[in-house]
Amino acid sequence: MQVGLVAHKFMGNKEKTIQKTLDLIEKVAKNGAQLVILQELHQNYYFCQNESVECFDLANSWEDDKVFWGKVAKKFGIVLVTSLFEKRTAGLYHNTAVVFEKDGKIVGIYRKMHIPDDPQFYEKFYFTPGDLGFEPIDTSVGRLGVLVCWDQWYPEAARLMALKGAEILIYPTAIGWFDGDEKDEKSRQLEAWVAVQRGHSVANGIPVIAVNRIGFEPQNISEFEKCKKTKNPKENGIRFWGNSFVFGSQGEQIFRANDTDELAQVVTIDMQRCENVRRWWPFLRDRRIEAYENLTKRFID
Amino acid sequence: MQVGLVAHKFMGNKEKTIQKTLDLIEKVAKNGAQLVILQELHQNYYFCQNESVECFDLANSWEDDKVFWGKVAKKFGIVLVTSLFEKRTAGLYHNTAVVFEKDGKIVGIYRKMHIPDDPQFYEKFYFTPGDLGFEPIDTSVGRLGVLVCWDQWYPEAARLMALKGAEILIYPTAIGWFDGDEKDEKSRQLEAWVAVQRGHSVANGIPVIAVNRIGFEPQNISEFEKCKKTKNPKENGIRFWGNSFVFGSQGEQIFRANDTDELAQVVTIDMQRCENVRRWWPFLRDRRIEAYENLTKRFID
Numbered sequence: 001m002q003v004g005l006v007a008h009k010f011m012g013n014k015e016k017t018i019q020k021t022l023d024l025i026e027k028v029a030k031n032g033a034q035l036v037i038l039q040e041l042h043q044n045y046y047f048c049q050n051e052s053v054e055c056f057d058l059a060n061s062w063e064d065d066k067v068f069w070g071k072v073a074k075k076f077g078i079v080l081v082t083s084l085f086e087k088r089t090a091g092l093y094h095n096t097a098v099v100f101e102k103d104g105k106i107v108g109i110y111r112k113m114h115i116p117d118d119p120q121f122y123e124k125f126y127f128t129p130g131d132l133g134f135e136p137i138d139t140s141v142g143r144l145g146v147l148v149c150w151d152q153w154y155p156e157a158a159r160l161m162a163l164k165g166a167e168i169l170i171y172p173t174a175i176g177w178f179d180g181d182e183k184d185e186k187s188r189q190l191e192a193w194v195a196v197q198r199g200h201s202v203a204n205g206i207p208v209i210a211v212n213r214i215g216f217e218p219q220n221i222s223e224f225e226k227c228k229k230t231k232n233p234k235e236n237g238i239r240f241w242g243n244s245f246v247f248g249s250q251g252e253q254i255f256r257a258n259d260t261d262e263l264a265q266v267v268t269i270d271m272q273r274c275e276n277v278r279r280w281w282p283f284l285r286d287r288r289i290e291a292y293e294n295l296t297k298r299f300i301d
Numbered sequence: 302m303q304v305g306l307v308a309h310k311f312m313g314n315k316e317k318t319i320q321k322t323l324d325l326i327e328k329v330a331k332n333g334a335q336l337v338i339l340q341e342l343h344q345n346y347y348f349c350q351n352e353s354v355e356c357f358d359l360a361n362s363w364e365d366d367k368v369f370w371g372k373v374a375k376k377f378g379i380v381l382v383t384s385l386f387e388k389r390t391a392g393l394y395h396n397t398a399v400v401f402e403k404d405g406k407i408v409g410i411y412r413k414m415h416i417p418d419d420p421q422f423y424e425k426f427y428f429t430p431g432d433l434g435f436e437p438i439d440t441s442v443g444r445l446g447v448l449v450c451w452d453q454w455y456p457e458a459a460r461l462m463a464l465k466g467a468e469i470l471i472y473p474t475a476i477g478w479f480d481g482d483e484k485d486e487k488s489r490q491l492e493a494w495v496a497v498q499r500g501h502s503v504a505n506g507i508p509v510i511a512v513n514r515i516g517f518e519p520q521n522i523s524e525f526e527k528c529k530k531t532k533n534p535k536e537n538g539i540r541f542w543g544n545s546f547v548f549g550s551q552g553e554q555i556f557r558a559n560d561t562d563e564l565a566q567v568v569t570i571d572m573q574r575c576e577n578v579r580r581w582w583p584f585l586r587d588r589r590i591e592a593y594e595n596l597t598k599r600f601i602d
Contacts (some may be wrong), residue, residue, distance in 0.1 A: 114587045133592050153584050155456030155504050156593050164601045192503045192552040199500020202493045203456050251493040283454050286415045287599070291434050292457050295596045298588070300465045 001141055001269050004033025005244050005255070008262035009215030012138060012224060022072065024264040029076035031266045035141045037081045039213045039244075040149050040174040049219040049238060051125040059087035066106065074104030079139045081146055083172040085126075086111070095127040097172060098144045099137045100247070101165060103239075108137030112148040113157065115181045120219060120238055122180075123150070134160035142167040142271060150175045152193070152210065156295065158200035162284075167271060169200060173212040176240035179232070190241055194256075203250035205278040207269050212243070213240035214262065249277040302442055302570050303336025306545050306556070307384040309563035310516030311346045313525060319344060323373065325565040332567040336442045338382045340545075341450050341475040342396070342515045349540060350520040352426040354422070360388035367399055367407065375405030380440045382447055384473040386427075396428040398447045398473060400438045413449040414458065420432035421479075421484030421520060424451070432557070435461035443468040443572060446507075450474045453511065457596065459501035463568055463585075468572060470501060474513040477541035480533070489543055491590050495557075500538070503552035514541035515563065550578040 011017040021043075025036055038192040041047075043065065047055040065084050075082040079102060085095035086109075095112040113128030115123045136143045145166025151157045152171045161169060175193060177186045201208040202268055218227045218237035227233035246254040246267045255267045278284065294300055307325045310472045312318040322344075326337055342348075344366065347577045348356040366385050374381040380403060387397035387410075396413040412431030415426045435458055437444045446467025454459045462470060476494060478487045502509040518537035519528045528534035547555040547568045579585065595601055 005553075100397075113589050113592060116587065129589065134595075150587065153504060154588065155460060155500070155584070156588065156596060160593070160595055163595060163598060188551050189554045195496060195499045195552045196503040197500075198496045199456070199504070202497040203454060203500070250489050251496045252489045254508060281418075281454070284600070286417065286451070287455065287457065288414050288430065289597050289599055291414060292461070292597045294435075294461055294464060295457060296590050296593045297464060298590055299585070 001271050002032045002034050003209060003246070003267050003269055004028030004031070004036040005209065005246070005257070005263050005265045005267065006036060007039045007210050007214055007242065007244055010217055014044045020262075024262065025072065025076060025078070025080075027264040028123065028266050029078055030067050031268050033078060034291050035079045035081070035139075036076075037170055037209060038083060038172060038173040039209045039211050040083045041086075042083055042172070044223070045217050045221050045267060046174050046213065046238065046240070047221075048126055049120040049217070050123045055126065056087075059085040061092050062087040069098065070104040070106065073100035073102065076179070077102045079141050080174065081144070081170055083148060092128055093126055094130060094150055095123065097148055099139060099144060099146060102140060107139050108135070108146075110135070110137065110146045110148065112151065114150045116150040116156055120236070134164065136161055136164050136166040145169045147171050149175065150202075152197050154202065157213065158204055162204035162206060166206065167274065168206055168269070169204075169208045171197065171208070171210040173210050174240060175212055176238040179237075179239055190243060194245060197245075198247050198251050199291050201247040201249065203283065204261070205249050205281065205283065206274050207249055208243070209248045209269075210245075211241055211244045211263070214242040214260065215240055247281060249274040302572050303333045303335050304547070304568050304570055305329030305332070305337040305511060306510065306512050306547070306558070306564050306566045306568060307337060308340045308512050308515050308543065308545055308558070311518055311525070314565060315345045315358055321563075325563065326373065326377055326379070326381075326491075329567050330379055333475060334379060334567050336380045336382070336440075337377075338471055338510060338512045338546045339384060340512050341384045341501040342386060343384055343473070344386075346518050346522050346525070346542070347475050347514065347539065348522075349427055349585060350421040352423045356427065357388075357394065360386040360394050363388040370399065371401050371405040371407065374401035374403065377402045380442050382445070383475065384449060385435050393429055394427055395431060396424065396449055398449055400440060400445060403406070403441060409436070409447075410438050411436070411438065411447045411449065413452060415455055417451040417549040421537070435465065437462055437465050437467040446470045448472050450476065453498050453501075456501060456504065459505055463505035467507065469507055469570070470509045472498065472509070474511050475541060476513055477539040480538075480540055491544060495500040495544065495546060498546075499548050499552050501554065502548040502550065504584065506550050506582065506584065507574075507575050508550055508555075509548045510546070512545045512564070513543055515543040515561065516541055550575040
């Protein structure tokens with residue numbers, strides 16, 4: 001399968017940001033992408049750096065957004081994995097991946113199940129944890145195990161998708177560094193993020209894709225244009241670390257991006273390889289399910 | 302904590318092999334090791350390359366072996382993680398890690414829960430899957446999450462140990478290459494093995510140690526001395542790939558061995574780091590336990 005990975009910086013406002021996304025989707029579609037994956041909350045800046053009730057306005061376009069991205073999927077004839085801000089009703093919002101078929105129809109949604117809450121990643125303020133569980137989405141290019149960002153740290157999420165027949169794991173992501181951290185610490189964070197997801201690939205014998213945001217976004221987004229003009233802005237903010245990647249069914253690295261450049265990459269994934277890898281390493285055969293019930297406990301005191 | 306990793310080739314018979322192990326334990330103990338970890342089934346050759354009822358004789362010394370290694374732990378004043386062939390009764394055997402305190406007393410055993418069965422790794426013939434579950438072992442150097450080899454591919458095992466308060470994961474291991482495989486395939490296998498365990502470290506915020514066998518052992522062990530004389534023996538066999546490693550609580554690499562040299566390495570592990578790492582990345586806080594019950598299913602059809 002040909003997969004298109006699309007990621008780029010926030011462009012200053014929603015219109016410009018979406019236009020850039022469309023340009024890059026067109027590029028990967030022309031290069032043969034059948035499935036295209038976008039970064040987390042790709043329509044705008046990463047608003048979760050602050051707790052601000054005004055930001056709920058960003059979800060007001062939820063119904064229109066779904067119509068819009070359906071048209072994009074149809075126009076380019078691609079299966080499209082988007083990451084949108086869902087307004088379910090007043091005061092009830094989700095961080096939701098919406099998956100569109102080549103004909104533009106929605107084939108499934110996934111509401112982010114694990115919600116982080118760190119300084120400048122105040123997602124618990126915005127997003128109610130998903131209530132749809134870990135359900136793969138069937139598409140014309142395969143059964144997609146779509147998860148979102150923080151989910152990527154949880155082996156349980158990956159395993160549950162695999163046990164429901166997901167053929168690939170997909171993580172739209174928004175993760176980055178604080179400029180004030182030491183270089184070593186930044187390296188440990190990035191490599192840990194790669195390592196845990198590579199582990200999901202190995203443990204489940206399926207490919208894993210993460211598409212992460214890129215570029216610096218100040219906590220005070222009104223300072224964005226000013227920050228753009230300097231390489232080392234003094235503002236508080238997140239430097240999204242890019243490094244989008246693809247690992248194959250045996251955990252082998254197929255692609256890894258750098259931490260700065262916009263991404264419009266088509267990657268070939270051998271979807272038949274899972275069958276061979278799982279025959280060689282039949283981990284699913286030997287799970288001790290009768291000894292796993294404590295996995296549903298918070299902790300065992 | 303100072304941890305001693307000890308691994309070496311099979312030395313031709315049990316006596317010589319144990320003597321080599323003792324020499325290396327002495328070395329790491331003198332260099333300050335408080336906890337020493339040995340490779341899987343370290344007393345002898347890896348007999349699971351064949352299904353042979355005669356090999357059950359190797360478990361006849363089980364009671365004596367426990368006494369012997371207890372004396373070793375006491376002599377050197379170390380907590381010692383051994384990997385022995387347990388004879389529980391006639392026709393009932395386990396692949397069992399026995400952990401000794403500094404005073405030589407047994408503080409706990411772990412019976413390998415996940416049992417592999419591949420060509421030349423015929424462990425299901427020899428070992429009944431463990432019936433003690435995933436229980437950490439309390440020692441004077443900390444609560445040890447001792448698992449064995451094939452367990453290392455299972456995120457469930459690592460998580461359950463962490464949920465019971467294990468402060469470190471430890472995997473005595475016997476894994477290697479077949480010489481006939483391509484170089485690329487060998488590399489994928491080795492890196493997958495490292496990656497999945499590194500993932501456990503990240504997902505659980507605790508250090509992970511694997512100590513793996515080294516060297517070529519022919520399937521027909523009577524050919525061992527002949528094979529020793531040539532660099533590229535034509536015999537069927539397993540080339541144990543070494544590469545013993547230590548990852549810290551954030552998945553950072555602290556130590557990694559090569560694939561050939563005997564190992565008597567003391568590694569310093571910061572056991573307090575877990576506390577910090579888990580405060581920064583509080584994965585345990587956000588587990589969706591109410592959505593995990595399917596982890597106890599074989600597959601969800």
